[in-house]
Amino acid sequence: MSNMQVIAEAATITGLLAIVQTVxxxxxxxxxxxxxxxxxxxxxxxxxxxxxxxxxxxxxxAAIGVGLLIGVVNGLVIVYGRVNPTIATLAGLAAYKGLAQLLSDGRAQGYVLNNDVFIFLGRGKVAGLPVMVWILVVVALSVHLLLKYTDIGRNLYAIGGNDTAACLAGININKYLICVYVLIGIAAAGILLTARTGSGQPVSGSEGLELKAITAAALGGAALKGGKGGIGGTLLAVALLGCLENGLTVEGINSFWQNVAQGVLLVAAVVIQQRRNGERAVGLPH
Incomplete structure (x- = not known):
């Protein structure tokens, strides 16, 4: 049971990001x-x-404010700058990493585990489970209910499925797109990483989270073209990735193989989606 708790706690940050990435x-x-x-x-x-x-x-x-600001910037660049989301956020990947290193001079900042609030978030337990796990559960349940049982959720699926039809139906697509990037910015506020590691980490602990989040969302059934996906599948994929990472670590396998495995799983998930949807490969005949 303790090993499962370790896996769950380690996967919490990835899980939070995977949930909002799914949205x-x-x-x-x-x-x-x-x-x-x-x-x-x-x-x-x-x-x-x-x-x-x-x-x-x-x-x-302050962390939430910065996350919100970054989300707004990403959303505005994509919506009003008409920049492809992949290109816009790829630029953000480099720019925000550089900003974190500039602010911190490339070093871990501060020490927060002398504060009861951060100790509770990073090390505390409720009903035998880490607080971080409970946070993941609450966020997952809230987003699931939002997607499945509200007009907001139905509109998000409609936009991803067919944005032209959604626009004709009177849905304000720009507003929704900006809001989802703000949501991911707030979720990426880094508070749990700070609480877990005890200090502000410009790179360590955050590098590679984007690949894990996207892989979990794709493995969980989120169609990368939009319009499909759910939180339940994403959480199962997060658990799978957590068990895989833990298993490789326990077996003493080089950690670089974890990145290889994640890359293979992401490609496999996309291939399965393509086959399931009956889409042909680019440049190849049926």
């Missing part, structure tokens, strides 16, 4: 800058925490 993908978008966003917000939360005399709430608010 973005359902809406027809993609955000590959989430790892760098986490790094920026983690550094900001720790630096503000330190400069305000160990005020955890102000540090967290």
């Amino acid at each position: 973005v993908i359902i809406c027809g978008g993609l955000d590959i800058s989430v790892g760098s966003q986490v790094g920026v917000a983690s550094v900001v939360s720790a630096m503000v925490f330190t400069t305000t005399g160990s005020n955890a709430l102000v540090g967290m608010a």
Whole structure:
């Protein structure tokens, strides 16, 4: 049971990002800058925490504010700059990573585990389960209900499935697209990474999160062209990736193989989607 808790806790940050990444993908978008966003917000939360005399709430608010701002920037660039989401967020991946390193001078910032709030978030337990796991459960349930039982959720699926039809139906596509990028920015606030590691991390702990989040969403059934996907499938995929990572670590296999495995799984998930939808490969005859 303790090993399962370790796997669950380690997968929490990936799980949160995978959930909101699923929402973005359902809406027809993609955000590959989430790892760098986490790094920026983690550094900001720790630096503000330190400069305000160990005020955890102000540090967290600053991290959420930065995440919100980044989400707005991404959304505006994509919607009004008419930049492809992959290109826009690829630029963000590099820019936000550089920003995190500039702010921190490339080093971990602050120390937060002398504060009860961060200790509770990073090390606390409720009913025998880590607080971080409970946060993941609450977020997953909330987003699931939003997608399945509200007009907002139905509109997100409609936009991803056919944006022209959604526009003709009177749905404000631009508003929804900006909002989903804001959502992923807030979720990538880096607070849990700071609480888990004890300091603001510009790169360590956040690098590669974008691949994990996208892989989990795709494995969970989210169609990368939009309009399909669900939170249940994404969580199962997060659990699979967590078990895979833990298994490779326990067996003493080089950690670089984890990246290889994630890449293979992502390609496999997309191939399966293509076959299931009856889509032919580019440049190949039926």
